[in-house]
Amino acid sequence: MTSKIWAHRGASAEASENTMAAFRRAIELGADGIELDVQRSADGRLVVIHDETVDRTTTGSGRLVEMTWEQIEPLRIVDDGRELPDERLPLLEEVLELVAPAGLELNIELKDGLEPYPGMDAQVVQAVRVARMTDRVILSSFNHVQFHGSRALGLPLGLLYVEPLWAVEDYAARFGAAAVHPDFRTLAEPGLLERLRAEAIAVNAWTVNERADIEAMLALGVDGIITDEVALALELRDGH
Template sequence: MTKIFAHRGSAGTYPENTMISFKEATHVGADGIELDVQLTKDGTVVVIHDETVDRTTDGKGWVKDFTYRQLRRLNANYKFKQYGSCPIPTLEEVLEWGKETSLLFNIELKNSLIFYEGLEEKTIELVRFFGMEDRVIFSSFNHESMATCHQLAPAIETALLYMEKLHKPWQYAKTLHASALHPYHPTVDRYFVEMAHRHQLSVRPFTINKEEQMKKMFADGVDGIFTDFPEKAIRLRDQ
């Protein structure tokens, strides 16, 4: 059965990448959550998607230029003002909470635009500290970073994120020891899924928000989808 990952939590109805959004994903019965990590100026692994705080908080500037204490003062409630103050969480905070759930965790390393020295090591250290190696998937558009993660922690699954159609991506994934492909959904069809499965690779496309897209992905037999609307996806899947 296709697993439903709540993209940045239940980001269609709650402020993305916040604890309230992640908790809503468990409330509606998602199989997993997807979240993004970056490093603060003082080396804390924080959960935020954009390289700047401008879009999702009431602040301005680059994540890398804030200390964690400074970041924590910002309100990340984005377009959902009705939920009051929502601080930017640390990865430690999310995993400490998540350990007590049955969720899978897709941790996307946001290190394509900015090179965060030590991001892989610090993220792996936290996953190991909470003993969650078997419930975590690392993903990134930075495929070199995924190769590094595999080298440092071969027991933790790595997945390649990408936008454009690739030639035989299942062969490319094997060269990086990745165990999953996370493609942009228009590049996926039934043949793609069959070939990936033949090469022992999981397929989890992003970001699937429309009902017809969800139905197509379920019919194509993908292993998981990332969606901003997990409740809707679960209802459709279980029908």
């Protein structure tokens, strides 16, 4: 099968992660989808950012859950110590507006592991419905306990994990997941992909950046390759 190429936090090898520039670049390169992270501000806005604090990627500091959008919006993106005056943290609604007409799929990771964000999954699904993208979005999370309640919301779910899981195909099937999203290094287990396919569970591997690893995932035939190196992955898959 042909693996889809998903831009990890956008085309983050070429633009700052989880920014509109990274998402635009993923579209320009021809990625099949975009993976991004969502957290929630103190006043309930859905902010696209990986970390629980704004310290690493912006000019500000503090826990996002304790900050209002009025405090967050003026912050500028910082990449490798350099401030980007034209880039700020985007809202999920802004990204949906960008991606919807481009036809890409979207993997929205709910960052609800360290911050529980009760009801954030329902907010995300409502935003997806407003954008008319329900047929092109999968939700993912490392927090399987809270995520289990997201099944009732009607979007496909992907179980994120790092270490190998025993009988993951049985676990994912009982969970009701449409996909598993493993660290790609766990896929060396013999027969794992075949067992998952027998349960009709897709496999989207992350974060696959090295040429040899991308080639290995393509040879395995995973459903999706989540990568910073979008151009390289597309070149290796498509042969040009």
